[in-house]
Amino acid sequence: MKILALMLSLSFLVFIHEFGHYCFARLFKTRVEKFYLFFNPWFSILRAKKYEGKWHFSFFSKKSPEEFEQHPDNTEWGIGWLPFGGYCAIAGMVDETHTTEDLNKEPAKWEYRSKKAWQRLLIVSGGVLVNFIGALLIYSAIMFVWGKDTLPMANVTNGYDYNPTALKYGFQNGDKILAVDGQSYVEMKDVVNELLLNDGQNILVDRNGEKVNIKLPETFAREMIGNGEKQFAIPRFPFVIGGFIEGSIAKKAGMQEGDSIVALNGIPTASFSEFASKIARYTNQKVVVSYYRNNSLDSVAMTLDANGKIGAYSKDYTADLKVEHTSYGFFESIPKGISHGVETLVSYVKQFKLVFSKEGASQIGGFGSIGSLYPQNWDWYGFWNITAFLSIILAFMNILPIPALDGGHVMFTLWEIITGKKPSDKFMERAGTIGMILLFALLIYANGNDLLRWISGKF
Numbered sequence: 185m186k187i188l189a190l191m192l193s194l195s196f197l198v199f200i201h202e203f204g205h206y207c208f209a210r211l212f213k214t215r216v217e218k219f220y221l222f223f224n225p226w227f228s229i230l231r232a233k234k235y236e237g238k239w240h241f242s243f244f245s246k247k248s249p250e251e252f253e254q255h256p257d258n259t260e261w262g263i264g265w266l267p268f269g270g271y272c273a274i275a276g277m278v279d280e281t282h283t284t285e286d287l288n289k290e291p292a293k294w295e296y297r298s299k300k301a302w303q304r305l306l307i308v309s310g311g312v313l314v315n316f317i318g319a320l321l322i323y324s325a326i327m328f329v330w331g332k333d334t335l336p337m338a339n340v341t342n343g344y345d346y347n348p349t350a351l352k353y354g355f356q357n358g359d360k361i362l363a364v365d366g367q368s369y370v371e372m373k374d375v376v377n378e379l380l381l382n383d384g385q386n387i388l389v390d391r392n393g394e395k396v397n398i399k400l401p402e403t404f405a406r407e408m409i410g411n412g413e414k415q416f417a418i419p420r421f422p423f424v425i426g427g428f429i430e431g432s433i434a435k436k437a438g439m440q441e442g443d444s445i446v447a448l449n450g451i452p453t454a455s456f457s458e459f460a461s462k463i464a465r466y467t468n469q470k471v472v473v474s475y476y477r478n479n480s481l482d483s484v485a486m487t488l489d490a491n492g493k494i495g496a497y498s499k500d501y502t503a504d505l506k507v508e509h510t511s512y513g514f515f516e517s518i519p520k521g522i523s524h525g526v527e528t529l530v531s532y533v534k535q536f537k538l539v540f541s542k543e544g545a546s547q548i549g550g551f552g553s554i555g556s557l558y559p560q561n562w563d564w565y566g567f568w569n570i571t572a573f574l575s576i577i578l579a580f581m582n583i584l585p586i587p588a589l590d591g592g593h594v595m596f597t598l599w600e601i602i603t604g605k606k607p608s609d610k611f612m613e614r615a616g617t618i619g620m621i622l623l624f625a626l627l628i629y630a631n632g633n634d635l636l637r638w639i640s641g642k643f
Contacts (some may be wrong), residue, residue, distance in 0.1 A: 188238060189558040190551065191267060193571040195221060197315065197578055202272040204314030206259075215275035215294040216259045222348040223271070224264030232261045257294075268542050274307065278612040279393070281613045299607075301601045308593035315579035318530070322572035323528075324521025330565050331511040335419070336370050337361060339506040343390075344417035345457040354398040356518045358420060376416045381534040382407040402593070421501040422446075432495030435459040437486040439496065440477065445481075447474035456498045467492040529576050536580075550631030552638065588619025 199221055209216050220228075231242040235255040242249050252260055264270070276295025278488065291298040296307065343358040361375055362368060364384040369375050378384040387398040401407075406414070414439060423445040428435040445459055446452060449472050453459040463471065466492050472482040486494065490508040503626070512520055554574070559566040592615065600606045607615075 185560065185562055186555045186558045189562070189567055189570075190436070190555040193567070193574055194269075196571065197318075198270040199576050200318050200575075201271050201311040201315050201582070203577060204310035204312070205272045205274065205307060206310075207314075208310035209272070209274050211295070212299055212307065214296050214307065215257065215292060215437070216272060217256070217275050218262065218271070218273040220261045220262045220264050220272075221270045222264035223266040223269060224507060225263060227265065228262045230263040232543045233258050269343075272311075278609050278616060280463070301597055301606075305594065305597045305601070307630060308590050312579045312583045312590055313612070315575045315582070316525075319575035319579070320522050320525040322568055323525045324518045324520075324567065326568055326572070327455060327512045327520045327524070328514055328517035331509055333373060334508045334510065335505055336508065337372055337375075338370075340419045340509075342420040342422075342455070343379075343618075345455050346417045347408065347411075347413040349411055349413055349417060350402065353400050353404065355389070356391060357455065359391050359396075361387060361389050361432045363388040363631060372417060377531060379416065380408070380538075381531065384548060405538060409538060409547055410542070412547065418457060419501070419505055420455045420457070421504070423453070423459050423599065424499045425496045426499030427497055429495045429497070432474070433486050433488065434494040434496040437484045439471075439473070439475065439494075441499075443475040443477050443518050445473060445475045446481075448472070450474070462494075464492040464495065477513050508606070516633070525572070525576065528573060529580065531574060532580060546633070548626075548630045548633055549637075550627065550634045552631070552634035586619050586622065587615035588617075588623055592619055 192340050202219060202221075206216050206219055222229075227244060228242075229244060231245055231248060231252065233240055233252045233255065234246075239247075239252065242252070248260060255399060266605045274296045276291055276297040278297075296304060299307070337360065340360070343360045346355040346356045346359070361372075364375055364378045367378070369378070375384075379387075383402060383405070385400045385402070385404075387400065390453050402544050412472075425434070425439060425441050425445070426450045427441060446454075448459060448462050449466075451462065453462060466488055469484060469489060470487045472483050472485050473494065474481065488494070491572050539548065557570050557573075582589050583591040583594065585591045595610065596615075
């Protein structure tokens with residue numbers, strides 16, 4: 185299901201990205217030779233071209249039919265077999281679909297290279313623009329259809345459980361955050377942004393009714409990322425069994441739904457996350473689990489397997505946390521979606537600085553990491569929310585001034601506008617080759633990290 189969701193998202197995002205290039209190219213009467221979803225080395229699943237008032241198709245062909253070539257003014261639309269992107273081949277543009285050998289004649293009026301610099305700038309930035317606008321539209325639609333859920337920290341009456349790095353530097357499970365560097369926040373996500381992205385260091389917490397100050401080091405964000413910790417804190421809730429998985433060790437030992445687990449081997453576990461973190465240390469060992477059933481304390485012994493889990497999951501606790509829901513009308517949802525999209529972009533840009541640290545680089549992931557973002561079961565809200573986020577990422581990554589990306593073309597075109605000097609086609613080809621090498625190296629590195637995580641069981 186996650187693979188399907190990932191492929192649908194990326195296919196949609198690639199399509200609208202390339203369609204952005206296509207629309208601006210056609211706006212300025214530039215010929216678009218091919219428009220493909222997915223790459224098509226050696227053969228194409230589908231080729232289609234409209235001419236003489238009719239659509240003509242070719243399936244599983246190695247090259248375009250001769251009659252297609254007789255109508256060069258019309259775009260060939262196609263679907264490739266390699267599902268890792270797509271392309272829009274614009275006539276007269278030095279990119280991965282053309283070389284300088286293809287352009288060794290005088291520019292024709294319908295070619296990209298014959299257009300004015302400002303027109304070429306819009307053509308090359310059209311994909312990024314459409315991805316960003318697409319994300320804003322998706323977020324607006326999400327606000328209209330599903331609204332927004334907010335969990336104020338004040339509603340989390342039992343406080344939060346923190347990750348090991350936070351515990352290392354003075355947090356205690358159950359702490360309630362009151363302020364960061366003197367500023368109070370409503371939601372935990374805003375606290376996390378302040379700590380990880382704005383280097384907030386001075387935290388005031390409520391600990392059992394007493395105010396306690398915690399000082400974090402400047403290295404906190406890098407340490408947390410380097411340790412592979414994806415969450416800073418989660419709401420603290422008791423482990424009341426809501427159900428069992430197939431072959432559950434706890435169920436075989438006689439535990440029932442509604443049992444409230446309070447201790448492991450005599451050591452109190454006040455929350456689900458405390459129990460989960462402690463029991464993971466006892467793989468293939470015998471443990472004693474204490475629990476309340478009908479207000480009576482009892483305990484049961486069981487032997488764990490290599491997973492270090494009892495095979496039970498907690499009941500849904502969200503209703504107890506008093507999540508606040510806000511619905512939006514059609515016209516209200518648009519500014520809310522735009523605001524959320526801009527905030528997401530700003531947050532992602534701030535996170536990007538962590539990539540250049542040793543810890544951040546080690547956490548770079550490829551398609552596996554992206555796929556892991558999707559829900560285990562199909563969920564339209566989750567699908568569109570992640571798709572909008574990926575659209576923001578695609579827009580930002582593509583505008584980076586790297587040859588072979590849209591940002592590289594934008595950089596060279598701006599150079600031409602400012603200096604009046606146009607880079608040669610040969611230079612553009614060499615720059616594009618270098619850019620492609622860098623991108624493939626990054627792709628191999630990112631997916632290599634995913635492979636290592638999968639082998640080590642850290643996915």
